[in-house]
Amino acid sequence: MMNNPSESLNRVLSQHQNQTAQSSSIQTHQQRPDRHLPPPLSKWSTPAVEDSAWCAQNFTLGVGMVLIQNVTHKVVLVSRRGSQRFFFPRGRKDRGETLEVAALREAYEESGYKAELLPHFGFTSAPLSPHSSKAGPSCEAVYLTIVGWGPVRGQTEGEYLVHWYLGWIPEHAVPEQGTGMPDEMDYESQLFTIEEALQRMHGQELLVLKYAWAIYCETMGMCQEIEERRDSLANEANQDVDLSGVNPARAESGSKQ
Secondary structure (H helix, E strand, O other), X not given: OOOOOOHHHHHHHHHHHXXXXXXXXXXXXXXXXXXXXXXXXXXXXXXXXXXXXXXXXXXXXXEEEEEEEOOOOEEEEEEEOOOOOOEOOEEEOOOOOOHHHHHHHHHHHHHOOOOEEOOEOOOOOOOOOOOOOOOOOEOOOOEEEEEEEOOOOOOOOEEEEEEEXXXXXXXOOOOOOOOOXXXXXXXXXXXXXXXXXXXXXXXXXXXXXHHHHHHHHHHHHHHHHHHHHHHHHHHHHHHHHHHHHHOHHHHHHHHOO
16 A cells, blocks of 8 residues: 655645636736745745746757556666666657647657556646536646756757656556667666665656655545545445345335335
8 A cells, every 4th residue: 555645745735736726827927026036945846946038949848757657656767778877758849749748758769668647636736627627636747847958059058848747557568669769779767666766866857756756645545545435435335225125124214215
């Protein structure tokens, strides 16, 4: 059975879970007050960045995916053959692609696994669709990283924004070979326990893994709670039916209704 995440994460999720349906576009148009230093954010994030504006030649949209194998709860890490430097599948979004489709494509190209997006109960500031009547699990990105790139191939310097998604693969999934780009043919993917994965990741991707794992644990815990509630209701319903058949008073009471 999966452990529940920390109490602090539970508090954050419980405080914000019901706010997604109430979010307003007005909030996104409000400017921050003048400040000298970026304010601290949650314990899962680095401090905020200064308000900025970048034209298309100075930013690139990327995607990444934290892949988890269901049942075993192992994490997929990628490395070059013979290297001990591990990373998550990630890359640039192609023209015309949605971020979600791009994340699945990059996961397949670099890991060899045909993954699916993992619906989760993590917090998102995205409002509910007008066609949605109630909040539930979503497949929204769980993390965003920004890293600068230097001038390459005639391009000026810029910012690389990577949207991170949760994905899952089945228990007996086998990675395909030769799915990457020409410069990715020596990529290999391996499955690690969360403890092993935490020891192998560094920098931004370590932060991504910690938060993604907390969201995964929270989601598994909530799913288990929902299943237990369903089983309890089903057992109560079956018990009612059985008792009405063996208890004369109950059967008589039912016949008079």
